[in-house]
Amino acid sequence: MPSAATSHLERRLSAYDAAAVVVSNVIGSGILFMPAIVAGMAGHPGAMLAVWLAGGILAFAGAMAYAELAALRPRSGGEYVYLREAFGPLAAFLTGWASFVAGFSGAIAATSMGLVGLLDRFFPGVGNSTPWVSLPLGVISLSLSPQQLLAIVIIVSLSVVHGLGLGPGRVVQNALALVKVMALVVFVAAGLSFGQGTTAHFIASPTATWTVSGLLLALIPVMFSYSGWNAAAYIAEEVKDPGRNVPRALAMGTIAVVVLFVAMNVVYLYALDVQAMAAVEVRVVDAAAQVLFGPGAATMLVVVGIFIALGTISANVFAGPRVYYAMARDGLFLRAAAQVNPRTQTPLAAIVAQAVWCVVLVLTGTFAQLVNYTGFTVVLFAGIAVLALFVLRRREPDAPRPFKALGYPVAPALFVVASAAMVVNAIWREPLPSLAGVAILATGVPVYWLFQRAR
Template sequence: MNRSSSADRYEPAGRHQVGWFTAACVLVSNIIGGGIFTTTGFMARDLGDPVLILTLWVVGAGFALAGAMAYGELGAALPQAGGDYIYLRRAYGPLAGFLSGWTSLTIGFGAAIAASAVSFASYFLRVAPIADDNGWAAKGLALLLLWSLTAVHVAGVGAGGRLQRMLTTTKVLAILALALGGLSLGSGSWKNFAVRAPDADPGVGTVMVALIFVMYSYLGWNVAGYIAGEIAEPGRTLPRIMIGATAFVGAMYLLLNLVYLYALPVTSLAQPPVLPVAEKAAAALWGPASGRFVAALLCLSIAGAVSAMVWAGPRVYWAMARDGVFVPWFAALDKKTGVPVRAILLQSGWASLLILTGTFEQLVIYGGLVLAVFTAFTVGALIVLRRRQPDLPRPYRVPLYPALPGLLVVLSLLIVGYSLIQRPIESALGFATVLAGIPLYFVWRISPEQQRA
């Protein structure tokens, strides 16, 4: 890392400042994956009430916006590459930061990339049917997507930014075409919003499960913090990006759900199969042939999300190696492009292993609980840093402090508590994955004296 300026020395791609639009594209693509195109089907089956479904999507948007505000303050105060790892390290110490980064590698980015790449392959096979009796075609397509995106991001922030802008803008335009075309030209009915399932009387537990599905679809509002060191004027622009882009996604999600419920009554959406809710809605609006358009849209949406994760995730492992809590070899930046190539290859290699073995499914099942735990700790870090470091420059301050971050922490812990009761085995496996990082921390840790040597 022999570079001429401090910015180049301590942040990836210091010579290439990422503009607000590119950063917003990373955030929008990271949030909009496949969840919004599938989740409402499960909600229709379990809740049976269109008004309640729309209400939960609005509640989810409010939760995501509040989270974006909290993360906006942290990102503006600590505008360094690494996101949650940086905030937890500063608030609770290096071990907490390391465990956050370890979880990002194994679950938050690694398993999520693998699962998304496999989903991309399954939808691609609907667009261009290929015989795949043994499943290797799907795995090959997943790996092709992953390593094609990896090659672009290894080439530098300029190439990665251009790709991300293209994927995101195309995806957003396609979603708007689906939504506005469905509402204006489709053969749906507004009377569907008055239809409830005859036995619709969901309990608190059922509503909580549905809310967890919704929250999973909104995850990713914090991704801009992972590349904060590369964003131009992060103290001023990062909160605006997080809050504005999250609000935009919330509006898109609400619009899509209006289309689903306009296309079919909730009783029809609840009929098996419940997963392809977007395809069912499109078929009702324009006929069965529209299914391929939705499958292509899903491919595009998932590719954009994978691209955002391939870009953002490695900044965490690079920052950990730089701080002496991860293998030092990954602290290097490419001399030509200034990007953490080794960290990028590490993440893509791990995701490839998960794709080939299929073990990403187990990680995804219990990953939501672990990520909710770290969300609670990260939002709590805002409160801790306000008390311990009141003089830390804060270009942006979260409104309604401490009520808003406190409410976020409580809601996150409620989700965790409910998951512990309902899914004890998955919860135990999730915590075991996190705790497995503790001995590795002590193996890889480099003392301050060694770092200075």
């Protein structure tokens, strides 16, 4: 055990540990809500399933591109590292800035608040959003309600678990990922085995139509549902034999999620036809479960939702600090975040910094807007990171590559094109929120120069 803080993380994670982070990052509220939106845009049962499969293929193409990049640069930070190597420190900092301000922290805060809402079903009152105290601070205000307090407790508790070391963090993360997968597998198996659905819903009605533009629009919520497929890349520095195990983790995690998501949509269609699914105003999983199993299934689904939310928060608490740790090593984040705690062998200061910012977002209630405004940046920076694969292939043709992206150059090129199309579409369809997201991203530029001056 070292006696002083170091700047290097230990390689203790297996491919299965890293794959669990992928699974927990991806399986979230998207598969519970988004199928209704996709059904409305696709308008045809076959087209709906096809777009979920196409999104999965794109996610796998992106995962394989990240696999090559992670094997080439097996360091913590994911796309922060790849953008730094291919496009320079400013581009890298902006992806890290977006991750800290909203990408990971906003998702943690939002999911924690949603989790409290689910817990209120069993512990009435904990989801009460009426503030005990409120402190106006100009354009924002600080407030504390029972819901916010419990959300903060959840954030701090999981941050402590992952701050204690890879041992406790890995056990909790793997257990939550396993519960998520098993819950969805049981739902699929039970729904198709004895659920009160019908295969007639898979046959399109004579009036059902689909268009290419509709499918392209439907691909956007599908890809947002798949976001998180790159999670293993953030922790590459802690994976044993990364040239072999990071690609395996990205492949296993992504394939598992694609199979589960397509299967879930098959069950949804078994319970509801496309038109009924598009008209659902609650979670699709709730509406489908009521048809398949009756109203008594609602309580079971709340429990499933609790574990899904816990796993998502845990995965983000685990992965996010590795980005800030990588930034800090380059002098582009708080200096303490570059150190590895000698007792826990974790980037403890980075974990604490993220937890503090998450608490601020909960107290101010600004997380929802941040996530909404910066959602397109997740797709933007993933596309740019895959584009870095082409840059590094050209710039370093003879560099040892333990793994090479499958389907290169066609598969990663398709991913880049699809990402660009989704970003342009998001800006075109929602110009004001997108402009706010660009403004939030732009605030990172002066912060970058301040860190540069401090170096």
